[in-house]
Amino acid sequence: xxxxxxxxxxxxxxxxxxxxxxxxxxxxxxxxxxxxxxxxxxxxxxxxxxxxxxxxxxxxxxxxxxxxxxxxxxxxxxxxxxxxxxxxxxxxxxxxxxxxxxxxxxxxxxxxxxxxxxxxxxxxxxxxxxxxxxxxxxxxxxxxxxxxxxxxxxxxxxxxxxxxxxxxxxxxxxxxxxxxxxxxxxxxxxxxxxxxxxxxxxxxxxxxxxxxxxxxxxxxxxxxxxxxxxxxxxxxxxxxxxxxxxxxxxxxxxxxxxxxxxxxxxxxxxxxxxxxxxxxxxxxxxxxxxxxxxxxxxxxxxxxxxxxxxxxxxxxxxxxxxxxxxxxxxxxxxxxxxxxxxxxxxxxxxxxxxxxxxxxxxxxxxxxxxxxxxxxxxxxxxxxxxxxxxxxxxxxxxxxxxxxxxxxxxxxxxxxxxxxxxxxxxxx
Numbered sequence: 082x083x084x085x086x087x088x089x090x091x092x093x094x095x096x097x098x099x100x101x102x103x104x105x106x107x108x109x110x111x112x113x114x115x116x117x118x119x120x121x122x123x124x125x126x127x128x129x130x131x132x133x134x135x136x137x138x139x140x141x142x143x144x145x146x147x148x149x150x151x152x153x154x155x156x157x158x159x160x161x162x163x164x165x166x167x168x169x170x171x172x173x174x175x176x177x178x179x180x181x182x183x184x185x186x187x188x189x190x191x192x193x194x195x196x197x198x199x200x201x202x203x204x205x206x207x208x209x210x211x212x213x214x215x216x217x218x219x220x221x222x223x224x225x226x227x228x229x230x231x232x233x234x235x236x237x238x239x240x241x242x243x244x245x246x247x248x249x250x251x252x253x254x255x256x257x258x259x260x261x262x263x264x265x266x267x268x269x270x271x272x273x274x275x276x277x278x279x280x281x282x283x284x285x286x287x288x289x290x291x292x293x294x295x296x297x298x299x300x301x302x303x304x305x306x307x308x309x310x311x312x313x314x315x316x317x318x319x320x321x322x323x324x325x326x327x328x329x330x331x332x333x334x335x336x337x338x339x340x341x342x343x344x345x346x347x348x349x350x351x352x353x354x355x356x357x358x359x360x361x362x363x364x365x366x367x368x369x370x371x372x373x374x375x376x377x378x379x380x381x382x383x384x385x386x387x388x389x390x391x392x393x394x395x396x397x398x399x400x401x402x403x404x405x406x407x408x409x410x411x412x413x414x415x416x417x418x419x420x421x422x423x424x425x426x427x428x429x430x431x432x433x434x435x436x437x438x439x440x441x442x443x444x445x446x447x448x449x450x451x452x453x454x455x456x457x458x459x460x461x462x463x464x465x466x467x468x469x470x471x472x473x474x475x476x477x478x479x480x481x482x483x484x485x486x487x488x489x490x491x492x493x494x495x496x497x498x499x500x501x502x503x504x505x506x507x508x509x
Contacts, residue, residue: 084153085160091118092145092164098491099165099384100498101201104457106141106386108201108208110148112490116211120152123215127447132430134246134450138344138419139388142166146423155307158424166416169385170392174408176379177396180372194382196475196501198466200494203479205458212451221256222448225249229452234460246449253445254438304428311425315418319345332400333410336367340391340414358394368397391415471508475501 091113099109107130114120121129129151133143142162149161217223229245322338339361346357362368368376376393383389395411396404433439467473478500483493 085156088149088153088157089160089164092149092161093168094164094491095145096165096168096385098494100197100494101204101462102381102387103139103141104205104454104462105201107144107454108205109490110141110144111208111212112204114148117489120148123212124447125151127212127216127450128430128443130450131246131443131446132426133423134242134446134453136419136422136426137346138422139386139416142386142388142416143419143423146419147427150424150427155424158420162416162420165385166389166412169380169383170389170408170412172383173376173379173389173393174396174405177376177393177408178404180375191382192505193498193502195466195472195505196497196499197494198462199472199476199501200479200483200497202458202462202466202476203483204490204494205454205462207484209451209454209458212454216447216451219257221252222444225252225445225448226452226455229449230455233453233456242453245453246446249445249447249449250442251445253448254442257444258437258441308425308428311421315345315421315425318417318421332398333402333407336395336398336400336407337410337414340411341417343391344388344415345418358390362394362398367399368394372397388415471504475504 095106095109095113099106111126115123115126129147130144133140133147136143142165145161145165146158149157149159151157153160213223213226217226229249232245233241318341322334322341326335326338343357343361359373363370363373373394376390376397379393380387380390389412391411391414392408395408398407398411400407400410402410467476475497479493479497482488482496483490
């Protein structure tokens with residue numbers, strides 16, 4: 082229980098301060114759980130990140146689930162999701178309920194929002210440099226990362242991210258099995274084995290052994306059994322919900338089905354989900370285009386996962402349970418696929434990464450992930466945040482505080498919002 086509460090505390094703080102979208106969340110998580118808390122090694126973190134890049138759904142939320150699972154088992158996974166998700170979900174629900182009174186909306190020219198966006202540029206740049214050093218030790222690794230970044234920047238489709246990750250895995254399996262690379266990967270695995278030796282529960286569910294299982298049960302076997310249940314339930318709901326909505330039509334079930342389908346089929350993060358959600362809620366007339374865009378503006382201005390936009394949409398849909406009830410239904414519906422997929426795959430993934438062939442493939446995948454983050458650093462992060470010389474001056478100030486004075490990233494982000502409100506408001 083102590084470990085789960087520790088996970089809840091850490092992710093709740095991140096849920097309050099993690100502005101900037103999925104790329105920024107990856108950087109925040111790495112800084113906190115690899116750099117500060119030491120819950121994961123750089124390679125373990127990259128392994129989890131590679132897994133979440135392969136799966137559909139909200140990548141940063143899935144990564145948080147995985148970290149919580151590694152730290153404190155099933156309870157830790159729920160604590161990570163709850164802590165990271167609830168701040169923005171509650172804020173967007175309140176925004177939806179009071180939107181007619183608040184009015185106006187939010188846009189990227191708001192002073193405090195510009196300050197936050199610029200701070201995120203520094204956070205992500207720091208993460209990209211650190212991961213480049215750790216995960217691209219050889220010439221081939223660096224070439225993979227650069228090639229991936231170039232390919233992503235030169236192409237439009239979101240599914241190209243999956244293609245380059247798969248190509249990175251194939252490249253690693255074929256070309257990164259030389260003795261030197263194998264020795265490097267083996268040293269990572271040895272360090273992991275030494276860290277986990279003597280604690281079976283740590284090996285399977287994360288430090289502290291909080292598995293949520295009864296004494297005397299086999300955590301590996303139980304974890305895999307529950308994983309299979311999660312995977313079966315994922316596909317059962319994907320196939321069965323359309324049938325249920327025909328048999329028992331109702332606003333609650335139809336809204337849940339729409340959100341579950343969107344969360345199951347989207348690749349590439351929250352921004353890619355927006356066209357899907359628009360078809361699900363605007364086309365049927367549940368939400369007007371104006372309401373949809375206003376909620377999207379608010380979702381960009383709050384910390385945490387963009388998928389909590391679903392809570393706002395729930396408040397706009399008339400249904401039993403009122404605004405709060407429909408917000409909860411939509412929120413659970415869009416995140417449930419991520420839960421089922423990550424927790425279904427994790428028990429098998431943990432053992433698979435110990436195999437030499439898988440480690441070689443992951444070496445290529447990790448290099449590809451560095452390239453993905455590098456491309457995201459330029460577009461949309463840099464392109465969206467840096468628009469003038471004043472923005473560059475502000476960025477240099479943030480870099481000095483974060484990288485030289487070593488202030489905590491969450492504090493730098495908050496102070497950047499305050500400073501941005503003053504600087505950019507005065508600049509007009």
